[in-house]
Amino acid sequence: MAFLDMQGVSYTYPGWPPVVQRVDWDITQGEFHCLVGRSGCGKTTLLKLAAGLLQPDEGQVSLQGQAVRQPGPGTGFVFQAPTLLDWLTVLDNVLLPVTLQRQPTAQDVARAEQLLAQMGLVAHAGHYPRQLSGGQQSRVAIARALVLEPPILLMDEPFAALDAITREELQDELQAMCRARGTSVFFVTHDIAEAVYLADRVAVMEGGRIRHDIRVELPRSRTQDVRYSAAFNALCAELRRAMDMDEEVAA
Numbered sequence: 001m002a003f004l005d006m007q008g009v010s011y012t013y014p015g016w017p018p019v020v021q022r023v024d025w026d027i028t029q030g031e032f033h034c035l036v037g038r039s040g041c042g043k044t045t046l047l048k049l050a051a052g053l054l055q056p057d058e059g060q061v062s063l064q065g066q067a068v069r070q071p072g073p074g075t076g077f078v079f080q081a082p083t084l085l086d087w088l089t090v091l092d093n094v095l096l097p098v099t100l101q102r103q104p105t106a107q108d109v110a111r112a113e114q115l116l117a118q119m120g121l122v123a124h125a126g127h128y129p130r131q132l133s134g135g136q137q138s139r140v141a142i143a144r145a146l147v148l149e150p151p152i153l154l155m156d157e158p159f160a161a162l163d164a165i166t167r168e169e170l171q172d173e174l175q176a177m178c179r180a181r182g183t184s185v186f187f188v189t190h191d192i193a194e195a196v197y198l199a200d201r202v203a204v205m206e207g208g209r210i211r212h213d214i215r216v217e218l219p220r221s222r223t224q225d226v227r228y229s230a231a232f233n234a235l236c237a238e239l240r241r242a243m244d245m246d247e248e249v250a251a
């Protein structure tokens with residue numbers, strides 16, 4: 001059964017041409033889906049529609065059978081920049097989604113500390129964001145998105161600003177955290193290898209539409225060795241061809 005379900009979703013910013021056009025996409029519980037496409041093709045807008053940050057002009061978005069009308073605790077969102085609050089410690093940044101609703105309980109604090117431990121950040125719990133590297137800040141943003149244990153995580157190019165090695169480490173950590181919790185993920189990226197490494201299924205978007213739907217049948221859990229396999233490289237080439245085909249159509 002579809003867990004996050006988008007049916008015939010369209011969106012237009014007032015006074016502009018349509019940005020998302022009749023998109024159908026569904027995510028099964030516990031699956032990792034990537035969304036790739038060139039800059040400006042509508043990826044961020046589609047993710048905001050999935051989150052309830054925007055309302056579609058046409059079509060429906062539902063999460064666990066309920067229409068999504070506003071952002072809710074069932075959805076964690078990670079933006080391209082870590083967007084941490086400078087004046088809060090790492091631990092308080094992770095607890096922010098709780099604090100915005102109520103006084104954190106001992107259980108909330110324990111959960112936040114456990115997330116920081118899984119991301120190798122225990123020693124930094126009392127530090128401030130400016131004392132962390134870019135990769136560490138991204139880890140804090142992921143921990144914050146998971147603190148309310150949302151069943152789905154929406155991520156908008158969260159690793160785009162990081163160096164290649166840090167990005168690969170974070171891909172492994174994210175994969176492990178989400179599999180351990182059964183979290184579904186919808187992850188936007190420019191990076192073809194990142195999409196193939198992480199995804200069970202990849203959507204290729206161009207001009208506001210999903211043009212290709214590619215299944216990634218590589219075994220789980222994936223480790224860095226996968227990157228050197230023939231199957232991995234064949235899938236990267238397939239995805240690349242799909243994107244180039246769209247460029248020819250668009251040109």
Ligand SMILES: Nc1ncnc2c1ncn2[C@@H]1O[C@H](COP(=O)(O)OP(=O)(O)O)[C@@H](O)[C@H]1O
Pocket residue numbers: 013016019037038039040041042043044045046
């Ligand atoms: N708030 C906005 N108002 C008007 N146009 C917008 C707004 N946000 C994005 N757009 C336009 O919508 C298109 C898709 O943007 P976006 O969803 O951010 O694409 P992507 O994330 O794939 O780069 C772009 O042409 C962009 O200029």
Ligand SMILES: [Mg+2]
Pocket residue numbers: 043044045156
């Ligand atoms: Mg974007």
